[in-house]
Amino acid sequence: MIEKNVDVSIPIGPLHxxxxxxxxxxxxxxxxxxxxxxxxxxxxxxxxxxxxxxxPWNKAVYLAERVCGICSNIHCMTFIExxxxxxxxxxxxxxxxxxxxxxxxxxxxxxLIANVSYFxxxxxxxxxxxxxxxxxxSMDLLEMVSGNRVHMSWNVLxxxxxxxxxxxxxxxxxMLDRMEPRIRRYMGMFEHGPLLQLRSRxxxxxxxxxxxxxxxxxxxxxxxxxxxxxxxxxxxxYRDIFDFKAISRKEGDNTARVLVRxxxxxxxxxxxxxxxxxxxxxxxxxxxxxxxxEGFHSGEAPRGELKYFVKTDSAGKIDDITIRTPTRLNLExxxxxxxxxxxxxxxxxxxxxxxxxxxACTEG
Amino acid sequence: MIFDKLKNFxxxxxxxxxxADAGSCNGCSIEVLxxxxxxxxxxxxxxxxxHPNPRxxxxxxxxxxxxxxxxxxxxxxxxxxxxxxxxxxxGSCACSGGIFDQEGKRVYPPIKNFIPVAAEVxxxxxxxxEILDAILGVAPIVFKDYDKKEANK
Numbered sequence: 001m002i003e004k005n006v007d008v009s010i011p012i013g014p015l016h017x018x019x020x021x022x023x024x025x026x027x028x029x030x031x032x033x034x035x036x037x038x039x040x041x042x043x044x045x046x047x048x049x050x051x052x053x054x055x056p057w058n059k060a061v062y063l064a065e066r067v068c069g070i071c072s073n074i075h076c077m078t079f080i081e082x083x084x085x086x087x088x089x090x091x092x093x094x095x096x097x098x099x100x101x102x103x104x105x106x107x108x109x110x111x112l113i114a115n116v117s118y119f120x121x122x123x124x125x126x127x128x129x130x131x132x133x134x135x136x137x138s139m140d141l142l143e144m145v146s147g148n149r150v151h152m153s154w155n156v157l158x159x160x161x162x163x164x165x166x167x168x169x170x171x172x173x174x175m176l177d178r179m180e181p182r183i184r185r186y187m188g189m190f191e192h193g194p195l196l197q198l199r200s201r202x203x204x205x206x207x208x209x210x211x212x213x214x215x216x217x218x219x220x221x222x223x224x225x226x227x228x229x230x231x232x233x234x235x236x237x238y239r240d241i242f243d244f245k246a247i248s249r250k251e252g253d254n255t256a257r258v259l260v261r262x263x264x265x266x267x268x269x270x271x272x273x274x275x276x277x278x279x280x281x282x283x284x285x286x287x288x289x290x291x292x293x294e295g296f297h298s299g300e301a302p303r304g305e306l307k308y309f310v311k312t313d314s315a316g317k318i319d320d321i322t323i324r325t326p327t328r329l330n331l332e333x334x335x336x337x338x339x340x341x342x343x344x345x346x347x348x349x350x351x352x353x354x355x356x357x358x359x360a361c362t363e364g
Numbered sequence: 365m366i367f368d369k370l371k372n373f374x375x376x377x378x379x380x381x382x383x384a385d386a387g388s389c390n391g392c393s394i395e396v397l398x399x400x401x402x403x404x405x406x407x408x409x410x411x412x413x414x415h416p417n418p419r420x421x422x423x424x425x426x427x428x429x430x431x432x433x434x435x436x437x438x439x440x441x442x443x444x445x446x447x448x449x450x451x452x453x454x455g456s457c458a459c460s461g462g463i464f465d466q467e468g469k470r471v472y473p474p475i476k477n478f479i480p481v482a483a484e485v486x487x488x489x490x491x492x493x494e495i496l497d498a499i500l501g502v503a504p505i506v507f508k509d510y511d512k513k514e515a516n517k
Contacts, residue, residue, distance in 0.1 A: 044428075067389065070390050
């Protein structure tokens with residue numbers, strides 16, 4: 001036990017007006033200044049990895065995407081890509097493009113809701129409502145393409161579940177053109193709003209050295225000037241076909257993280273436009289079966305690097321599975337480096353919201 | 365008599381809704397959040413849903429299958445809400461355990477084993493309009509003739 005000169009320890013959570021999910025944060029404070037923070041998990045553990053063991057792979061897809069409800073598609077995609085890596089199945093060219101379209105639509109809605117919860121965290125409800133309204137448009141696109149708003153089961157072994165019709169592709173392009181000026185306006189409101197910046201700029205600073213030490217992943221790392229943390233740079237489709245470049249900012253404060261998310265929304269829109277313009281014709285599924293073996297694979301979830309380890313047997317059943325989600329690393333970074341320097345307790349909530357935490361992912 | 369009728373009429377238009385996540389995948393949580401957006405707009409019915417604060421709530425929305433930690437805490441949370449109160453279970457997990465109610469589970473569904481539930485909204489996840497429909501469905505019965513019932517106790 002380390003002796004600390006602490007005035008009072010303030011618990012936030014598990015049920016707290018500012019938190020969407022149950023989690024306890026203990027803040028050790030001197031006056032209003034936070035000197036140290038602890039995070040206590042354990043309210044959301046459902047044992048999903050244990051349920052997955054022994055399941056046939058086609059049943060495991062539905063379970064894998066229910067690890068997280070916000071970034072559901074990337075869990076499905078990474079799990080299927082791990083299986084494809086194990087059993088040497090390649091998706092068809094058209095399926096590669098369709099996967100990118102749905103993955104980036106999912107990223108748009110996830111980044112928008114992350115910024116909504118940050119704006120609610122600093123109690124700016126107007127901007128939060130504007131952003132939440134734009135998000136409904138992207139949810140409409142997802143529903144039109146896949147038939148469901150949240151859990152889509154879009155990827156199957158060797159391809160995607162069904163094709164996107166041409167008139168649906170046209171609707172996607174029209175809707176993106178309608179969303180883009182609105183999101184640019186809200187980004188400008190945030191970037192140039194004096195009161196919003198008073199609560200955001202210079203708060204929760206994470207330096208580059210600290211970001212690579214833990215390491216932080218996703219927009220948290222890219223807000224601290226670490227563009228290599230984007231795993232889409234190493235993804236074969238993004239790397240070879242789309243010539244993907246990652247976005248980063250140097251400041252490392254709350255403003256930088258929110259703006260990185262806004263910038264990535266526009267980047268995702270351009271990726272979708274690229275994919276629709278160059279969409280090849282052909283089959284959407286390759287035939288194949290799951291072989292015995294084991295393998296690692298990483299994908300870029302909206303919150304950062306998502307890592308799957310899967311071991312299968314010859315009947316196509318899951319022998320062993322381990323899922324490491326991005327928030328696990330970001331929570332550690334948040335508690336140790338960002339919350340600990342927080343100038344006031346009110347800012348601690350905003351800093352916590354700015355890392356876009358997803359506790360359901362983390363505990364699994 | 366007229367006064368009672370007036371009370372019933374007015375009280376069905378002023379509600380506080382609190383919200384707790386007892387181990388869902390966040391899918392239902394973001395659909396509950398989507399009900400406050402300008403398209404569905406739960407506030408036009410006089411319902412305030414923003415903060416998970418049980419002390420001043422009338423309706424408790426619970427999502428998710430019950431995890432180990434929530435087994436005892438659900439009853440505590442329910443007791444903190446002042447009378448009258450109703451519970452709406454949102455999502456297949458809260459109604460029956462859904463996809464998590466399988467071999468190897470660490471969850472103890474359904475919610476109604478722990479606290480009384482007034483309405484259940486199935487779906488994985490249900491649409492925001494369905495959640496809104498359930499909340500509006502229980503809204504008139506919560507406060508109805510509450511003073512008479514209290515007096516007869």
